[in-house]
Amino acid sequence: MKVALHTYGCKVNSYETEVIRQQILNSNIEIFDENADVHIINTCTVTKKIDTEIYRKIKQLKKNGKKVILTGCLVERKDKEALSILSLADDVVSNKSKFQINNYFNFSDNINYSLLSDFSTRDRAFIKIEDGCDNFCSYCEVPYVRGTNIKSRDIDIVKKEFLNLVNAGFNEIVLTGVNLGFYGKDKNDKNMLFRLLVELIAEKPKTRIRLSSIGPKELSDDIIRLIKDSDGLICPHFHLSLQSGDEKILKLMNRNYTPEEYKEKVNTIISEIPYAAITTDIIAGFPNETEKEFKNTFDFIKQLPFSRLHVFPFSKRPDTVASKMKEQVNETEKKLRVNTMIKLGKLKEKNFAQKNLGFIRKVLVETDKKNNYYTGYTDNYIRVKFRADNSLIGKLADIKLIEYKDDFVYGEILK
Numbered sequence: 262m263k264v265a266l267h268t269y270g271c272k273v274n275s276y277e278t279e280v281i282r283q284q285i286l287n288s289n290i291e292i293f294d295e296n297a298d299v300h301i302i303n304t305c306t307v308t309k310k311i312d313t314e315i316y317r318k319i320k321q322l323k324k325n326g327k328k329v330i331l332t333g334c335l336v337e338r339k340d341k342e343a344l345s346i347l348s349l350a351d352d353v354v355s356n357k358s359k360f361q362i363n364n365y366f367n368f369s370d371n372i373n374y375s376l377l378s379d380f381s382t383r384d385r386a387f388i389k390i391e392d393g394c395d396n397f398c399s400y401c402e403v404p405y406v407r408g409t410n411i412k413s414r415d416i417d418i419v420k421k422e423f424l425n426l427v428n429a430g431f432n433e434i435v436l437t438g439v440n441l442g443f444y445g446k447d448k449n450d451k452n453m454l455f456r457l458l459v460e461l462i463a464e465k466p467k468t469r470i471r472l473s474s475i476g477p478k479e480l481s482d483d484i485i486r487l488i489k490d491s492d493g494l495i496c497p498h499f500h501l502s503l504q505s506g507d508e509k510i511l512k513l514m515n516r517n518y519t520p521e522e523y524k525e526k527v528n529t530i531i532s533e534i535p536y537a538a539i540t541t542d543i544i545a546g547f548p549n550e551t552e553k554e555f556k557n558t559f560d561f562i563k564q565l566p567f568s569r570l571h572v573f574p575f576s577k578r579p580d581t582v583a584s585k586m587k588e589q590v591n592e593t594e595k596k597l598r599v600n601t602m603i604k605l606g607k608l609k610e611k612n613f614a615q616k617n618l619g620f621i622r623k624v625l626v627e628t629d630k631k632n633n634y635y636t637g638y639t640d641n642y643i644r645v646k647f648r649a650d651n652s653l654i655g656k657l658a659d660i661k662l663i664e665y666k667d668d669f670v671y672g673e674i675l676k
Contacts, residue, residue, distance in 0.1 A: 262366075264290055265297035269315055270305025272437040272473050274333060276389040277359060278303045279380055281332075284362045287375075297327070301365060302350075304333035306402055308576040312346065319349045328352075332359040337406035340579040356407065376422040379429045383655045384627045385471075386431040388422055390414050390457065391438030398504075399515045399586075400544065402578040407439050411447040416457050423461055427468045432657050433496075433625045435471045442479020455483050462487075462494040469623070469640060469657065471496040474542070477518050477526040489533045493623060497537040498642040499530055504544050506561025507554040513586070514547065520561055527565050536617060538568040538642040543602055546575045546595030548586035555598055562605060568613035568642060570606030574599050607668070614643055614665045621675060624660045626653040647672045 264285055268278040281301065282292060300322050305311045315335060322329050332354040335343060347353055354364045380386035394401075395409035419436075426434055436457075438444055445453025461470060472495070480499065488495045505511050506520050530537050543558070550558075562570070574595040577584040590598075622639035626649055629636055634646040635653070639660075646669050647660055653674075660672040 262290055262299060263293035263297040264299045264301060265293055265295060267300060267302045267318065269303065269311055270307060270334070272387045272435060273389050273392075273439055274303050274305060276377075276387040276437065277333075279377055279387075280360055281362075281365075282381060283375070283377060283379070284360065285365075288362055288366070290366070299328045299330065299365075301330045301332065303359070304331055304335035306335040306338060306343070306406060306578070308573065308578075310576065312342070316346050316349070319346065323349060330354060330365055332356065334402070334406040338402075338579065342579070376418070376425055378425045380426060380431065384625060385433040385435060386426045386429075387435045387437050387473075388419060388426070389438060390419050390436050390454075391441060391444040394440040394443065396440065396517065397515060397582075399513060399582040400504075400547065400575065400578065402580060403439060405580040411440075411443050413444050413447050413450075413453060416453070416460055419457060420460055420464075423466075424464065427464075427466045430655065431468060432655060433469050433471060435473055437473035440476075440479075441473055442475045452481070452483070454479075455481060455487060458484065458487055458491075458495060462491050466494070467657075469494060469496055469625075471498060472500070474500040474502050477501050477523045480526060482529060485530055485533050488537075493640060496640045496642070497534045498540070498640065499537060500540045500542075501526065503541040503562075505547060505550070505554070506558035507550070508557075510547055510550055510554050510558070513549055514544075514583070520557075524561075524565065531566055536620070536641055538613070539566060540569040540571070540642060541567055542571045542573065544573055544575050545598035545602055546590035548575070548583055548590065549588045550575075550590060550598075559601065559605065562602075562609075566613070567606075567609045569610050570602060572599050572602040572606060610668075611665060614662075614670045617641070617643055617670075618662050618665065621659050621661050623657045624672070626656055626658055628654055643670055645670045645672045647674055649674055 266278050266282055268274050304315050319329050329350045330352045331350045336347060336353045337356055358364050391413050393408050393411040394404050397404050488497055504514055508519055527539055624637040624639050624645050626635055627637045635649045636644060636646050638644055645660055659675040661675060662670050662672045664671045
């Protein structure tokens with residue numbers, strides 16, 4: 262039997278697919294490409310767009326006579342639209358059962374979930390340290406499909422998995438969670454993420470650590486200062502999810518901060534680490550967002566030193582409060598607002614890149630090579646093109662940032 266794995270969505274899903282992959286390999290089943298007999302799809306359902314992509318993938322695989330097994334967030338939905346997608350698959354495995362390999366194949370014995378010792382990508386690895394979210398942002402399906410029971414993995418367990426991946430040769434490891442900032446909440450330990458980071462950098466690994474998305478209220482000043490003093494072991498990159506810069510819209514979204522509180526956290530970061538990257542997510546066209554609220558968000562973002570924006574149109578999710586709100590914004594207006602925000606994001610990205618020209622940054626050399634140029638991200642999340650040889654793939658290289666051209670930074674490796 263030959264099996265292929267497909268992942269949609271977030272870094273947590275990527276990590277969980279690797280756990281499934283490891284168990285399949287431990288069962289002496291071959292991992293294969295599109296020509297495999299069985300295709301396991303680890304699904305996402307954060308937007309309507311992703312639902313559509315998964316639907317098309319299933320249709321394509323079934324047309325080619327493949328067996329399709331679904332797991333992940335989409336399979337937890339019970340609405341008519343989701344059930345129509347699920348009905349196309351040969352089998353469905355619930356999120357809570359996704360690590361039990363006998364749910365995918367007819368095994369009498371199950372292989373226990375063990376710590377990862379490798380990752381299928383050559384560039385970087387992910388470690389999930391937290392699961393669950395009980396915040397119930399009004400637009401978000403996650404609590405309904407992932408659950409509200411916060412689960413923080415023990416520091417010792419995370420540390421063991423981290424060292425496994427360090428020993429496997431990974432030079433960047435990303436710590437992630439369904440809500441990373443809630444790590445330790447179930448143990449009444451607000452400092453658990455800080456303590457985990459202290460434990461990991463005490464190992465003095467050659468590997469650098471990057472944090473995935475975290476909320477401004479959950480990012481402590483202690484963590485900011487730890488990153489500043491970590492001598493490059495923790496990347497100076499903060500993905501602080503904003504969603505809106507208007508106070509009224511943030512309240513309707515059920516976010517737990519105001520624009521002013523968000524701004525204070527950004528100012529703290531920049532005062533401690535002037536060249537830190539601050540990236541964020543923006544939802545354009547949220548219900549009740551008029552031109553006034555949109556302009557407030559635009560002006561708020563314009564004044565802050567963001568290095569990159571991830572912009573999404575509001576997408577109705579079936580179980581959410583926002584899907585039932587009045588004053589829905591029409592699709593044409595959503596697209597206009599998304600495009601306006603993307604243009605602002607491009608300007609922010611350019612300004613941040615130009616601010617860093619002339620500096621030497623650590624870049625993780627990635628596998629992708631086009632037109633004799635390799636690419637990679639700096640510690641502060643600038644994508645760089647440079648010439649190199651393939652012996653550097655997956656390694657950290659000192660690169661001087663030389664020029665910004667055609668939406669890219671070009672650099673040269675220091676010998």
